[in-house]
Amino acid sequence: MSIDAIPSTVHPRWSRREALARMAGGFGLLAFNGLAHAASNPLAPKRPHFEPRAKRIIYLVMHGGMSHVDTFDPKPMLTKYNGQPVPGGAPKTERSTGNLFASPFTFSRRGQSGIEVSELFPRVGSMIDDFCVIRSMWTEVPNHEPSLFMFNTGTIQPGRPSLGSWLMYGLGSESQNLPGFVVLCPGMPVVGSPLWSSAFLPAVFQGTYLKNNETDPFKLIRNIRANAPPEQQRRKLDLLAALNREHLAVRPGDTQLEASVETMETAFRMQTEAPEAFDIRQEKPETLARYGDTEIGRSCLLARRLSERGVRMVQVYYGNSQPWDNHEDILEHRTLAARADAAVAALVEDLKQRGMLRDTIVVLGTEFGRTPAVENGSNTKLHFGRDHNSLDYSIAVAGGGFKGGITYGATDDFGYRAAENPVHPHDLNATLLHLLGLDHTRLTWSYSGRDFRLTDVHGELIHAILA
Amino acid sequence: MLPADRRGEYERLKATHESLKAELPSKYPFLHGAAEFTPWDLPLHKRGNPEDLGEIVPRGFPAVLANGKPLKFTEGSGRMELARTVAHHSLAARVAVNRMWLALFGEGIVATPSNYGSTGDRPAVPELLEYLAGRFAANGYSVKAMIREIMLSAAYQRTSATQAANDAIDAANRTFWRQNRRRLDAEPLLDAMLAVSGELDRTAGGESKPLDEAFVRRSLYAKTSRFQQDETLSLFDLPSALVTCEQRVVTTVPLQKLFLLNSGMVARRAEALGKRIARDNPSESVAVAYRLVFNRAPTPAELSLARDFLDSAGGNPWPQYAWVLLSSNEFAYVD
Numbered sequence: 001m002s003i004d005a006i007p008s009t010v011h012p013r014w015s016r017r018e019a020l021a022r023m024a025g026g027f028g029l030l031a032f033n034g035l036a037h038a039a040s041n042p043l044a045p046k047r048p049h050f051e052p053r054a055k056r057i058i059y060l061v062m063h064g065g066m067s068h069v070d071t072f073d074p075k076p077m078l079t080k081y082n083g084q085p086v087p088g089g090a091p092k093t094e095r096s097t098g099n100l101f102a103s104p105f106t107f108s109r110r111g112q113s114g115i116e117v118s119e120l121f122p123r124v125g126s127m128i129d130d131f132c133v134i135r136s137m138w139t140e141v142p143n144h145e146p147s148l149f150m151f152n153t154g155t156i157q158p159g160r161p162s163l164g165s166w167l168m169y170g171l172g173s174e175s176q177n178l179p180g181f182v183v184l185c186p187g188m189p190v191v192g193s194p195l196w197s198s199a200f201l202p203a204v205f206q207g208t209y210l211k212n213n214e215t216d217p218f219k220l221i222r223n224i225r226a227n228a229p230p231e232q233q234r235r236k237l238d239l240l241a242a243l244n245r246e247h248l249a250v251r252p253g254d255t256q257l258e259a260s261v262e263t264m265e266t267a268f269r270m271q272t273e274a275p276e277a278f279d280i281r282q283e284k285p286e287t288l289a290r291y292g293d294t295e296i297g298r299s300c301l302l303a304r305r306l307s308e309r310g311v312r313m314v315q316v317y318y319g320n321s322q323p324w325d326n327h328e329d330i331l332e333h334r335t336l337a338a339r340a341d342a343a344v345a346a347l348v349e350d351l352k353q354r355g356m357l358r359d360t361i362v363v364l365g366t367e368f369g370r371t372p373a374v375e376n377g378s379n380t381k382l383h384f385g386r387d388h389n390s391l392d393y394s395i396a397v398a399g400g401g402f403k404g405g406i407t408y409g410a411t412d413d414f415g416y417r418a419a420e421n422p423v424h425p426h427d428l429n430a431t432l433l434h435l436l437g438l439d440h441t442r443l444t445w446s447y448s449g450r451d452f453r454l455t456d457v458h459g460e461l462i463h464a465i466l467a
Numbered sequence: 468m469l470p471a472d473r474r475g476e477y478e479r480l481k482a483t484h485e486s487l488k489a490e491l492p493s494k495y496p497f498l499h500g501a502a503e504f505t506p507w508d509l510p511l512h513k514r515g516n517p518e519d520l521g522e523i524v525p526r527g528f529p530a531v532l533a534n535g536k537p538l539k540f541t542e543g544s545g546r547m548e549l550a551r552t553v554a555h556h557s558l559a560a561r562v563a564v565n566r567m568w569l570a571l572f573g574e575g576i577v578a579t580p581s582n583y584g585s586t587g588d589r590p591a592v593p594e595l596l597e598y599l600a601g602r603f604a605a606n607g608y609s610v611k612a613m614i615r616e617i618m619l620s621a622a623y624q625r626t627s628a629t630q631a632a633n634d635a636i637d638a639a640n641r642t643f644w645r646q647n648r649r650r651l652d653a654e655p656l657l658d659a660m661l662a663v664s665g666e667l668d669r670t671a672g673g674e675s676k677p678l679d680e681a682f683v684r685r686s687l688y689a690k691t692s693r694f695q696q697d698e699t700l701s702l703f704d705l706p707s708a709l710v711t712c713e714q715r716v717v718t719t720v721p722l723q724k725l726f727l728l729n730s731g732m733v734a735r736r737a738e739a740l741g742k743r744i745a746r747d748n749p750s751e752s753v754a755v756a757y758r759l760v761f762n763r764a765p766t767p768a769e770l771s772l773a774r775d776f777l778d779s780a781g782g783n784p785w786p787q788y789a790w791v792l793l794s795s796n797e798f799a800y801v802d
Contacts (some may be wrong), residue, residue, distance in 0.1 A: 041719065200707070446582075
């Protein structure tokens with residue numbers, strides 16, 4: 001059987017014929033998966049290009065721009081030359097910056113690997129042997145919107161499908177009772193829904209955004225609360241099924257109609273199953289305490305529950321708007337990081353304890369870093385913050401086939417630019433797809449006369465960080 | 468700081484400004500426009516790089532689309548010439564009629580409606596495409612006349628029933644020997660529910676409003692935006708507003724059924740339809756319901772299923788029965 005399961009020209013109608021001929025590699029696979037209606041169910045699990053290392057991603061976004069020189073990238077030279085002008089002048093960023101500005105936070109060696117992590121992430125530091133710290137991330141534009149678009153969709157403008165949508169298209173969903181791509185934010189991040197859009201891919205592949213300020217699952221998920229007693233609903237559904245059977249009897253073999261009947265039954269079951277999945281109140285109080293009863297803590301706990309139930313990708317935005325955008329006072333990173341530290345550490349602990357870290361990727365990411373020089377323009381009064389810096393940032397990844405306890409890449413002396421083994425979001429996305437069993441050059445969709453992919457015409461696999 | 472005598476004047480002007488602003492209607496119609504200025508020819512941007520310039524490229528029409536003969540534009544910017552050249556190009560006529568055909572049949576004669584190039588599909592019936600393009604041009608590019616002609620054709624009026632003999636030759640129906648069975652798109656689905664429940668407000672024009680439970684106009688007038696796409700329409704495959712869409716994808720997923728099961732919107736439709744069909748004689752009610760919802764009479768089997776349901780349903784059975792009809796495949800799929 002061909003494993004070229006992903007065609008470049010999927011016909012938009014998902015007819016049985018098209019699906020059999022082009023999508024799933026023929027009857028054999030359909031029978032193998034036992035999915036009688038795979039033809040009309042675009043979310044049915046699909047075979048990847050090759051054996052995957054990971055099955056799912058939990059993508060945590062510290063949006064606003066997490067400062068690398070204060071978290072995961074120690075710069076002794078920055079401390080030494082604190083207050084001095086940037087040799088050769090500072091690169092142009094969004095706003096005006098002044099002299100070099102040492103991190104007010106101290107770094108120390110952590111774990112067996114001895115990777116240096118700042119005091120902002122003590123618990124993540126204690127688990128650093130599970131993480132690969134990439135210190136040489138870079139992107140094109142020192143503005144939030146284009147950089148959020150870049151790592152999510154592979155371009156700086158709206159209109160391309162997001163990573164999660166590509167995963168839905170390439171792999172389908174493991175859970176037929178839950179959405180396969182969930183986006184959590186207790187508010188709305190800057191840019192909003194275009195970040196999890198399916199763009200020209202089918203609408204069913206877009207992220208399901210849940211504004212999780214609420215913990216009551218009935219308030220979180222639309223139309224999940226049954227509006228009639230179960231017996232009454234059942235009676236209605238029985239009549240509906242009988243009428244649909246009569247209708248289908250004279251239209252034999254129409255898989256669309258069959259699928260419609262089946263999805264109604266799935267929806268009926270979801271009313272009881274989905275709320276349970278989304279209900280973090282069912283966790284022990286001690287568990288919530290480990291994650292922290294904070295926005296990011298509750299989001300990470302919910303992300304774990306959803307991942308346990310087969311959700312392919314959960315993307316968590318830290319908070320409303322862009323919380324990490326500390327132009328004015330970098331000490332605000334302390335509060336932000338304290339909450340993130342507990343949440344991320346508890347999440348990785350739990351995944352590990354459940355044996356899920358093996359095939360679950362956790363990304364602790366951001367859209368760009370911050371300048372090693374102090375921001376000094378008239379936009380801020382207190383000159384103790386940092387401007388946007390797209391020339392370098394740090395992220396940390398764990399699980400799902402990433403090597404733990406290593407760093408990759410390095411910045412220049414002060415942490416302004418990615419100097420050694422620079423990694424672009426295209427490279428990271430190519431690597432994430434690879435771990436999920438997808439070749440980023442073959443995961444394509446024909447639109448507007450050409451084949452599009454997440455990594456455009458770029459992206460290099462980063463072999464050195466694969467376990 | 469202003470001197471005292473000037474301050475009074477400043478405050479007065481500010482108050483005038485505020486009151487004039489308050490008098491403005493909250494929203495006023497506007498149109499984006501463009502004006503011509505002195506045009507000039509631009510140099511080639513090598514590989515799209517504006518800093519790596521090549522030779523000046525005069526304004527014109529691509530030679531590849533003009534029988535190999537470069538066509539220069541000379542009137543002003545050339546926009547009007549470009550528009551005219553495109554509108555009267557034979558390729559444009561083929562593309563246009565194929566899009567109309569696609570809208571009426573669910574599939575185009577050319578299966579890649581925005582790609583007629585070497586990576587696109589060939590027309591399934593080239594003669595049909597040429598015929599339609601010719602008729603379109605002959606009728607002065609009238610879309611209305613073209614749609615009328617297609618809809619009056621035997622091809623359009625066929626049912627979606629299959630036939631073994633034809634199926635053996637062309638199972639994919641690329642030659643349109645039958646009509647395609649199709650699920651109603653998001654907008655007509657919601658509109659049809661309003662229409663049969665008797666709630667539809669058919670007023671034309673006006674401001675768009677959020678598609679909430681109180682919304683009873685055609686969904687054409689529902690508010691949607693690129694930032695926040697309407698969730699209900701998206702649920703039934705409304706494509707992203709960020710990009711152009713040549714053809715919608717149709718999906719069948721449980722969340723759509725949850726919308727039918729539990730949304731206030733559908734509950735209201737069922738309530739209204741239930742009221743509309745309720746009669747003293749249940750058989751008469753069922754007949755009325757079938758005429759409204761399916762445009763036909765119920766079969767004896769359907770009638771008996773309905774009678775059993777109505778007898779056993781607790782509470783007011785009519786909204787419950789109406790809900791079943793509105794959620795049925797026959798309502799959502801057009802033969």
